[in-house]
Amino acid sequence: MKHWLRLLGTSLATSLALGAVPAFADTFPNKPIRLIVPFPASGATDLLARAIAQKVGSNIGQQIVVDNRPGAGGAIGSDMAAKAPADGYTLLIATTSTHSIGPYINTHLPYNTETDFTPIGEVAIATNVLVVPNALPVKNVKELIDYAKKHPGELNYASSGNGTVVHLTAEAFKAQAGVFITHIPYRGTALAVPDLISNKVQVLFDSIVSGLPHVKDGKLKALAVTSLKRSPLAPEIPTASESGLPGFESDTWFGIYGPKGMPADLVNRLNAEFNKAIQAQDVKDRLAKLGAEPVGGTPAQFAAMVRKDSARWGKLIKDRKITVE
Numbered sequence: 001m002k003h004w005l006r007l008l009g010t011s012l013a014t015s016l017a018l019g020a021v022p023a024f025a026d027t028f029p030n031k032p033i034r035l036i037v038p039f040p041a042s043g044a045t046d047l048l049a050r051a052i053a054q055k056v057g058s059n060i061g062q063q064i065v066v067d068n069r070p071g072a073g074g075a076i077g078s079d080m081a082a083k084a085p086a087d088g089y090t091l092l093i094a095t096t097s098t099h100s101i102g103p104y105i106n107t108h109l110p111y112n113t114e115t116d117f118t119p120i121g122e123v124a125i126a127t128n129v130l131v132v133p134n135a136l137p138v139k140n141v142k143e144l145i146d147y148a149k150k151h152p153g154e155l156n157y158a159s160s161g162n163g164t165v166v167h168l169t170a171e172a173f174k175a176q177a178g179v180f181i182t183h184i185p186y187r188g189t190a191l192a193v194p195d196l197i198s199n200k201v202q203v204l205f206d207s208i209v210s211g212l213p214h215v216k217d218g219k220l221k222a223l224a225v226t227s228l229k230r231s232p233l234a235p236e237i238p239t240a241s242e243s244g245l246p247g248f249e250s251d252t253w254f255g256i257y258g259p260k261g262m263p264a265d266l267v268n269r270l271n272a273e274f275n276k277a278i279q280a281q282d283v284k285d286r287l288a289k290l291g292a293e294p295v296g297g298t299p300a301q302f303a304a305m306v307r308k309d310s311a312r313w314g315k316l317i318k319d320r321k322i323t324v325e
Contacts, residue, residue, distance in 0.1 A: 028088055028266060028269060029060060029062045029088065029089065030062075031062065031089065032062055032063040032064070032065050032089075033057075033062060033063075033064050033065065033088070033089050033090075033091060034064075034065050034067050034089060034090045034091070035049055035053050035064050035065065035066050035067065035091050035092070035093060035256075036067050036069055036077045036078075036080055036081045036090065036091065036092045036093070037049045037066055037067065037068045037069070037070075037077065037093055038069055038070060038071075038074035038075070038076060038077025038078050038081075038092065038093075038094075038098055039068070039070050039074060039077070039095075039160060039188045040068060040070040040187060040188035040190050040191060041068050041190070042190040042210065043160065043188045043189055043190045043207075043210050044126065044189070044206070044207030044208075044209035044210040044211075044252070044290075045093055045095055045207075045254065046066070046068060047209055047210060047290055048093070048123070048124055048126075048209060048254050048287070048290060048292055049066050049093045049254075050066055051283060051286040051287060051290065052123055052124075052274065052277055052278060052283060053066055055277040055278075055280055055282070055283045056273050056274060056277045059273060059276060059277060060273055070187050070188050071161075071187055072106075072161065072162075073097055073098070073101075073102060073105075073106070073160070073161035073162050073163040073164045073167075073324070074094075074095065074097050074098035074102065074161070074164065075098070075102060075106065075109055075110070075163075077092065078092060078094065078098050078099075078102070078111065078113075079109075079110050079111055081117070081257065081258070081259060082110075082111040082116040082117060082259055082260070083111075083259070084259045085259065086118070086258060086259045086260065086261040086262045086263075087262075087266075088258060088262060088266045088269075088270060090258070090259065091120070091256055091257065091258050091270070092117070092256070092257045092258070093123075093254060093255070093256060094117075094254070094255050094256070094257050095164075095165065095252055095253065095254055095255075096165040096251075096252045096253050096309060096313070097160070097161075097163065097164035097165045097166070097167075097168075097252075098113070099113045099117075099255075099257075099306055099310070100165075100253075100306055100309040100310040100312075100313050101163055101164065101165060101167075101168050101310075101313045101317070102163050103310065104310070104313060104314040104317045104318070105162065105163035105168075105317050105322055105323065105324055106162075106163050106324045113306075115260060116259070116260050117257040117258065117259065117260060118257060118258040118259060118260055118261070118262040118267055118299075119255070119257055119299045119300075119302045119303040119306070120255070120256040120257060120258055120267055120270050120271050120274065120299055120302070121255060121256055121270075121271045121274050121275060121296065121297060121298070121299060121302050122253055122254070122255040122295040122296065122297055122301070122302045122305060123254050123255055123256060123274055123278050123294065123295060123296070124253070124254045124278065124287055124292040124293060124294055124295055125251055125252065125253050125254070125292065125293055125295055126207050126208055126209050126251065126252050126254070126290070126291050126292040126293070127207075127208050127225045127226055127227035127231050127250075127251050127252075127291065128165075128166070128169055128205045128206060128207055128208060128211075128225065128226040128227075128250055128251070128252060129205070129206055129207075129208040129211045129212060129215070129222050129224070129225050129226070129231075129234075129237065129291075130144075130173075130203070130204075130205055130222065130223045130224045130225075130226065130240060131196065131203075131204050131206055131211050131214065131215060131220040131221065131222050131223070132144065132196075132202055132203055132204075132220065132221050132223060133196055133197060133198070133199040133202060133220065133221070134197075134218075134219070134220065134221055135199045136199065136202050136221070138223065139221075139223070140223055140224070140238070140243045140244060141223050141224050141238075141240050141243040141244030141245055142243060142244030143244075144203070144223060144244075145177045145178075145179055145244055145245070148177070148179035148180070148181055149178075149179055152179075152180050153180060153182065155181045155182070155202045155203060156181065156182045156183075156184045156200075156201040156202055156203070157170045157181045157182070157183060157184065157201065157202070157203035157204065157205075158184050158185075158186055158189070158192035158195065158196060158201040158203070158204045159183060159184070159185050159186065159189075159192070159204075159205075160185075160186060160187070160188045160189045160192070161185050161186065161187060161188070162185050162324040163324050165250065165252050165313075166189060166204070166205050166206065166207075167183065167185065168250075168313055168316060168317070168322070169205040169226060169250040170183070170203065170205050171183075171316065171320055171322060172248070172250060172316055173205065173240075173245070173248065175316070175319075175320060176245055176247075176248055177244075177245060181202075181203055184201050189204065189206045189207070189210055189211070190210060192204060193206075193214060193219075193220075196220060197214070197219050197220060205226065205250070207252050207291070208225060208231055208233060208234070208290075208291035208292075209290040209291050209292055212233065212234055212291055215234075215237075222234070222237045223237075223240075223243070224237060224238055224239055224240040224243050224244075225237050225238075225239055225240070226239070226240050226248065226249060226250040226251070227239060227249060227250075227251055228241055228249050231291055232288070233288065233289070233290075233291040234291070253295070253305070253306075253309065254292070255302050255306070256270070256274055258270070267299055268299075271298065271299055274296075275296045275297075278294035278295070278296055279294060279296065
């Protein structure tokens with residue numbers, strides 16, 4: 001009998017070591033998952049979220065419900081995700097705006113981006129595109145800079161809210177170009193586009209994901225992309241670096257977070273599912289049409305990238321004395 005008990009104990013220990021005993025992630029998910037998008041529908045983050053969520057949901061056999069919660073530069077939706085149960089059923093698609101820039105530009109956030117979230121994985125990266133109204137008499141970045149210098153205070157630039165990457169990209173542009181353009185914040189770039197088309201605002205550094213369709217429809221002019229290389233989605237559009245502002249660069253990352261305290265096996269399960277989804281050819285094709293590239297990687301790699309990106313934007317915010325007030 002004692003010999004049998006010893007064998008049973010050894011068997012159980014071996015099973016635990018090998019992960020044979022069912023973990024929480026093995027029964028996950030058994031109901032729909034909510035993916036919070038902290039920006040409005042039809043914007044870059046929303047379009048990417050829906051493309052990826054559909055594939056993940058199909059793979060896991062449960063619906064991924066996209067829940068748009070815009071406002072405060074992404075802080076409203078991010079706060080909802082941070083305060084949700086850490087059971088994997090509420091996730092957040094975060095961006096450069098919410099987690100690299102937000103903590104530096106808004107010191108009164110109701111959450112800590114490093115300690116109140118669980119990094120799951122980076123899913124994509126996209127360049128931005130500088131768009132202007134057709135009525136603005138400029139054809140490239142150099143002409144825009146010259147126009148702004150000749151008409152100080154007359155131009156306005158739109159953003160997706162104070163502290164977003166759209167806001168900071170424009171501030172980086174102003175700093176390097178030596179121009180003054182007034183900031184007009186919106187609750188998302190999709191809400192700013194009608195005013196841009198009608199020339200109420202004149203400059204927008206939109207994600208190429210959401211900005212390019214308006215260019216292709218002839219409603220706006222694209223002066224440049226903000227990556228150092230031309231986008232394969234629109235190779236005819238020059239980079240800002242080659243058309244008047246050498247070395248200028250600004251990209252937007254997109255990644256998945258959960259609330260703090262998520263079990264490691266659940267994090268790894270979700271990481272694997274999102275990595276699998278973005279590597280599927282149909283998702284790659286959809287992302288390419290949106291002007292985004294899949295990234296993937298581990299939760300640790302995602303966290304390290306965000307720390308490095310945060311330091312870069314934090315320096316700009318400090319140097320430019322940018323606040324949300």
